[in-house]
Amino acid sequence: MTVIELSFEQAMLVLDKALQKKHLSNIQEMVLRLCWSGYTYAEIAESSGYDDDYIRDVGFRLWQMLSKALGENIAKSNVKTVLRRHYSSLKQVDSQVSTIAAFPTPKIQQQQDWGEAIDVSVFYGRQKEQELLQRWIIDEKCRLLMLLGMGGIGKTALSVKVAEKLQSKFDFVFWRSLRNSPAISDLMRELISFVSQQSAASLPENLDVQISYLMKYLRSRRCLILLDNIESLLQSGETSGHYCTGYEGYGQLLRRIGDEVHQSCLVFTTRETPSGFTAREGDALPVRSLQLTGLSAVESQQILATKGLVDSTDECQQLIQRYAGNPLALKIVATTIQHLFDGNICQFLQQGSVIFGDIWEILEQQFNRLSANEKQVMYSLAVKQDWVSLQHLQQYVIPQISERELLEALFSLQRRSLIEQRSASYTQPTVVMEYVSENLIGKVCCEIPTAENYSLA
Ligand SMILES: Nc1ncnc2c1ncn2[C@@H]1O[C@H](COP(=O)(O)OP(=O)(O)OP(=O)(O)O)[C@@H](O)[C@H]1O
Ligand SMILES: [Mg+2]
Numbered sequence: 263m264t265v266i267e268l269s270f271e272q273a274m275l276v277l278d279k280a281l282q283k284k285h286l287s288n289i290q291e292m293v294l295r296l297c298w299s300g301y302t303y304a305e306i307a308e309s310s311g312y313d314d315d316y317i318r319d320v321g322f323r324l325w326q327m328l329s330k331a332l333g334e335n336i337a338k339s340n341v342k343t344v345l346r347r348h349y350s351s352l353k354q355v356d357s358q359v360s361t362i363a364a365f366p367t368p369k370i371q372q373q374q375d376w377g378e379a380i381d382v383s384v385f386y387g388r389q390k391e392q393e394l395l396q397r398w399i400i401d402e403k404c405r406l407l408m409l410l411g412m413g414g415i416g417k418t419a420l421s422v423k424v425a426e427k428l429q430s431k432f433d434f435v436f437w438r439s440l441r442n443s444p445a446i447s448d449l450m451r452e453l454i455s456f457v458s459q460q461s462a463a464s465l466p467e468n469l470d471v472q473i474s475y476l477m478k479y480l481r482s483r484r485c486l487i488l489l490d491n492i493e494s495l496l497q498s499g500e501t502s503g504h505y506c507t508g509y510e511g512y513g514q515l516l517r518r519i520g521d522e523v524h525q526s527c528l529v530f531t532t533r534e535t536p537s538g539f540t541a542r543e544g545d546a547l548p549v550r551s552l553q554l555t556g557l558s559a560v561e562s563q564q565i566l567a568t569k570g571l572v573d574s575t576d577e578c579q580q581l582i583q584r585y586a587g588n589p590l591a592l593k594i595v596a597t598t599i600q601h602l603f604d605g606n607i608c609q610f611l612q613q614g615s616v617i618f619g620d621i622w623e624i625l626e627q628q629f630n631r632l633s634a635n636e637k638q639v640m641y642s643l644a645v646k647q648d649w650v651s652l653q654h655l656q657q658y659v660i661p662q663i664s665e666r667e668l669l670e671a672l673f674s675l676q677r678r679s680l681i682e683q684r685s686a687s688y689t690q691p692t693v694v695m696e697y698v699s700e701n702l703i704g705k706v707c708c709e710i711p712t713a714e715n716y717s718l719a
Contacts, residue, residue, distance in 0.1 A: 270298050271481070271522050273345045278482065280331040280348070290324045291478060292471045293317060297338050310466040374435040375456055379422045379488075384568060387561035388420055391552060395424045399486070399527050400431055404548045406520035408539060409531040411554035412679035413624035414590025417531035420554065421488050424529070432526075434485040441491045446511035450476065457485055469511045473518050480519070480526035492532035498631035502674065503537040513538050520549040533628060535677050553679065556587025565589050569596035570605070577607040584616050586691040591621050617697050625697040628678060635663050635671040640680065640690070644698035649687040 277286065286294065289312075296306045303321060307314040321338065328336040336344050398404040409417045422437065429435050434457050438449065450472045451465060457479040465472055479485065495509040496502065505513050513536060519528045520542050535551070542549040557565065562582040563574065585591040595610070598618070603610045617625065632640065642659040643650060650659070656668055663671070672688060675681045681688050690698065 268342065268346045268349055270295055271477070271524075272349055273298065273342075274478070274481065276345050276348045277328070277331070280328075284327075284331075285482075286324075286478075288465075288475050289320055290327075291474060292466060292468075293320050293324055294341075295471065295474050297321070297341065309468050310471060312466070372430075372433055373456065373459065374429060375437070376422075376435070377438045379425075379437045380418055382419050382423045382426065385419060385423050386564045387557055388416070388423070391420060391554065392424055392427065394552065395420075395529075396428060398550055399424075399428060399529075402548075403525070403527075404550055405522075405524065405527055406516060406542070406549045407527065407529045408535065408543070408551040409529065409554060410535060410551055410677060410679075411533070412588070413533060413628060414588050414621075415554045415556065415679065416589050417554055418490050419589070421490060421529055421531050425486060425488055428486065431484070432486040433483045435488075436485065437488040437490070439490040440494050440512075443494050443506075443509065446509065446515065447472075450515075453487065454479070457483060469514060473515055476515075477518060477522055477524060480524040483526070485526040487526065487528040489528065489530040492530045492536055493534050496532075496534060496536055500633045502631060502633060503535055505536065512536075517542075533678060534631070534674075553677070555679070556585075557589055557592075558587065562587045562589075562592055565592045566596045569593060570600055571596040571607070573607055575607070577611060580611060581607055584611075584692045585621075586693060588693070590624070591693060594620050616693060617700065621693070622697070625694065628680065629697070629701065632678075632680075633671070633674075635667050636675055638663070639668070639671045639675060639688075640694075640698050641702050643681060643688060643690050644695050644702055646689075647695065649684060649689045652686040652688070655688070 274291075292310060293306060296309070301309070303317050304314055306312075307317040310317070325337050325341075328341070332344065332348060334344060395407070398407060409421055411417050418439075425435055425437060436453060436456055438444075438452070440449075446469065450469070454465065454472065454476055457476065465475070492512070495505055495512050497504050497506050516528070516530070516536065517538055519526075520539075539549070539551070543551050556562070559579060559582055562585075563578065566573065566578070566581075581595065582592070585595060595616075599605060599607055599610045603613075629637070629640070638660050639655070642655060646659075652668075652672070656665060660668065672681065672683075676683055679691075680694055681690050689695075
């Protein structure tokens with residue numbers, strides 16, 4: 263007979279059922295989790311900051327409570343064996359999801375905390391994206407979703423729109439911006455006190471234990487958590503995607519929410535993919551990503567019209583194409599055309615420069631975060647001003663980096679929406695190309711030793 267290895271989450275399902283209306287307190291669950299992982303009472307006391315005797319007492323009462331609920335003697339030494347046996351005898355072991363569904367959920371009053379979520383009462387298009395996200399979140403019960411795209415493309419707006427649409431399907435909705443890089447402990451405190459509907463002032467120090475508390479609620483309640491601007495927590499340059507020092511805990515949180523069985527969903531927006539995500543995502547997995555591109559011509563025209571720029575001429579189409587349907591860029595440019603060009607798109611296009619103010623700033627922020635190899639690829643593509651094949655890039659333009667490094671750089675740039683791909687050829691969106699060209703003019707003499715390569719290629 264094969265002995266199944268019971269995970270802690272599966273053990274908790276057994277206990278949730280056995281304890282019925284009662285439930286473990288936070289400290290009891292922490293002690294159980296750490297005992298489960300093989301910690302001694304002394305180690306638990308040390309890692310949680312509680313007194314040794316207190317932890318022993320919690321342990322003693324915990325075993326008593328579990329013995330009573332399961333009708334047999336349970337102690338630290340046999341808890342795994344007993345719970346494994348009870349788990350096997352549960353009738354609905356065929357699917358973890360149906361097991362969760364079989365547990366009675368107490369009626370919970372719906373709660374929402376929208377933080378500083380933006381107003382999306384004026385919102386155009388993105389119908390396909392909304393339907394896809396709804397299918398992933400509601401029908402396919404995905405646990406972790408990434409909305410990826412360049413600055414201003416509409417990630418935040420879409421996340422709020424979808425959350426508003428799906429709010430009635432969730433017991434708890436929690437939306438937070440991470441733009442100011444809050445410490446993970448602050449976020450956990452807010453999040454746990456929100457989903458538990460009680461003050462989390464006495465949370466233990468250990469982050470893993472805090473996440474375990476949260477997971478308990480994510481299993482028993484349906485929560486929709488939205489975290490905006492994850493890129494604010496990530497390092498730039500060669501180590502892009504890695505969390506900044508002190509923020510690695512966010513990676514731990516995302517990992518556990520993606521990996522463990524529960525009935526909630528965390529959606530995050532970001533300009534670049536955090537490390538550890540790509541290995542987890544997949545079309546048939548509960549962890550997925552959606553890369554946002556620009557709005558359609560019609561939707562872009564609607565954005566221009568909100569700024570009083572109503573036009574359907576070829577020049578207007580040209581304008582939309584230049585900014586690749588980026589709603590933020592279109593809003594900024596429409597305001598500029600209104601104020602400085604008296605609403606005349608043609609005159610604006612003739613004056614040449616398409617990048618200024620906030621548009622320049624966003625591109626600069628994104629560009630400064632690139633690794634040296636990514637910058638080289640960007641300069642090369644800007645010089646070519648056209649589609650360039652992978653083979654051409656490799657053989658003539660940047661032969662000094664290996665094929666693996668080149669592919670990595672291209673993949674990363676694509677994920678940042680800074681380049682476009684067609685079969686095995688690459689180019690840049692116009693606005694990006696113009697930014698890089700201007701940037702290149704400023705730097706060509708001093709920063710790029712291989713500049714002749716570009717002009718020869
Ligand atoms: N579909 C849309 N309809 C109307 N306005 C939109 C739409 N999408 C985005 N916007 C507007 O465009 C601007 C930029 O959008 P948003 O802030 O969502 O971009 P973002 O991708 O989150 O950018 P960042 O990476 O800087 O956070 C906002 O003013 C937003 O309201
Ligand atoms: Mg945003």
